[in-house]
Amino acid sequence: MAMKFLVTGGAGFIGSNFIKYILNEYPGCKVINLDKLTYAGNLDNLIGISKNKNYKFVKGDICDPVIVNRLIKDVDVVVHFAAETHVDRSISDAGTFIKTDVFGTFILLNSAKNSNIKKFIHISTDEVYGSIEDGSADEDSPLKPTNPYSASKAGADRLAYSYFQTFRVPVIITRSSNNFGPHQHVEKLIPLFTTNAIENKKLPLYGDGLNKRDWLYVIDNCEAIDFLINKGVEGQVYNIGANNEKTNMHISHTVLKELGKPDSLIEFVKDRASHDRRYALNWEKIRKLGWRPKHDFDTALKQTIKWYSENRWWWSKVKKGKFKDYYQKQYVKRWQGIS
Ligand SMILES: NC(=O)c1ccc[n+]([C@@H]2O[C@H](COP(=O)([O-])OP(=O)(O)OC[C@H]3O[C@@H](n4cnc5c(N)ncnc54)[C@H](O)[C@@H]3O)[C@@H](O)[C@H]2O)c1
Numbered sequence: 203m204a205m206k207f208l209v210t211g212g213a214g215f216i217g218s219n220f221i222k223y224i225l226n227e228y229p230g231c232k233v234i235n236l237d238k239l240t241y242a243g244n245l246d247n248l249i250g251i252s253k254n255k256n257y258k259f260v261k262g263d264i265c266d267p268v269i270v271n272r273l274i275k276d277v278d279v280v281v282h283f284a285a286e287t288h289v290d291r292s293i294s295d296a297g298t299f300i301k302t303d304v305f306g307t308f309i310l311l312n313s314a315k316n317s318n319i320k321k322f323i324h325i326s327t328d329e330v331y332g333s334i335e336d337g338s339a340d341e342d343s344p345l346k347p348t349n350p351y352s353a354s355k356a357g358a359d360r361l362a363y364s365y366f367q368t369f370r371v372p373v374i375i376t377r378s379s380n381n382f383g384p385h386q387h388v389e390k391l392i393p394l395f396t397t398n399a400i401e402n403k404k405l406p407l408y409g410d411g412l413n414k415r416d417w418l419y420v421i422d423n424c425e426a427i428d429f430l431i432n433k434g435v436e437g438q439v440y441n442i443g444a445n446n447e448k449t450n451m452h453i454s455h456t457v458l459k460e461l462g463k464p465d466s467l468i469e470f471v472k473d474r475a476s477h478d479r480r481y482a483l484n485w486e487k488i489r490k491l492g493w494r495p496k497h498d499f500d501t502a503l504k505q506t507i508k509w510y511s512e513n514r515w516w517w518s519k520v521k522k523g524k525f526k527d528y529y530q531k532q533y534v535k536r537w538q539g540i541s
Pocket residue numbers: 210211212213214215216217236237238239240241242243244262263264265282283284285286287288302306325326327328355377378379380381382386387
């Protein structure tokens with residue numbers, strides 16, 4: 203039987219990639235995309251499927267129980283991406299994060315409690331583990347979030363688990379590492395540095411540039427989520443990683459090299475407050491279940507840089523819009539690469 207999905211935050215980076223992946227992979231399924239269209243939501247991400255008869259967009263807030271109750275009635279699977287996601291913004295405006303990431307998740311879970319859904323995939327993050335000095339975090343490692351974004355996500359993550367334990371909502375939680383790929387908002391590292399380099403602007407690199415992240419190509423994450431909808435066990439948490447641990451410095455040099463730009467474009471800027479040094483995941487659990495990433499990091503990064511090079515129309519609109527106003531107010535000095 204073809205499944206019906208309610209995807210929240212489907213106009214954002216991972217959500218839009220996921221919706222396109224699902225509609226392409228399972229032509230019979232139906233997808234409702236509930237998205238508030240915050241500064242991060244962009245319907246340009248969904249060009250190509252907007253007229254697909256199996257796809258429906260609903261502009262709305264996950265904090266609104268009326269809308270959520272109405273939409274959840276008819277679906278089999280909820281995939282919950284909607285969130286405020288940018289750590290820098292959480293430092294200047296934590297309240298929005300608590301509201302959407304924690305309270306919004308509560309509204310969805312409460313609605314799911316009274317529905318017939320078969321799966322509730324809660325999209326959490328590796329950032330809930332906090333900075334990992336040595337080794338890697340597995341699903342039983344303590345949660346030690348260090349900024350309002352990761353703390354809100356940790357709250358939502360445990361709230362989702364509590365709804366499984368208390369009410370048997372069929373929750374599965376994913377904690378993936380840093381995603382990259384097409385349609386990621388230009389405030390995030392790889393799109394910001396790529397688009398700045400294309401425009402011969404500075405690449406504002408935090409601190410000493412040696413913070414490490416484990417990078418995951420967004421399509422690999424979409425496949426992992428799809429895999430868990432079918433093979434994941436309710437009440438369980440699954441880390442999704444790819445063993446691509448790279449420093450931000452390495453990413454900066456690779457972007458510049460790929461675009462034929464000089465290293466002098468790198469500009470060291472004052473570090474972010476409470477900047478986690480390193481994220482590292484142990485993802486043996488999902489690997490043992492049978493999933494592994496298919497994309498080679500270097501090739502996927504090159505393809506991603508190429509995508510931003512070829513899709514200036516997409517990101518120049520974003521850079522000229524609300525994003526510009528925000529950074530002009532908050533980070534005039536730090537982010538002077540943006541004009
Ligand atoms: N990007 C990453 O590297 C990464 C890694 C691990 C986990 N995650 C998680 O994956 C999810 C998606 O991340 P992303 O990078 O695609 O985010 P994004 O910022 O690109 O997109 C978020 C989307 O949520 C929507 N949204 C925000 N508040 C809403 C609300 N109240 N109601 C309805 N919609 C709302 C926005 O309009 C936007 O379309 C998030 O939960 C994030 O925490 C992201």
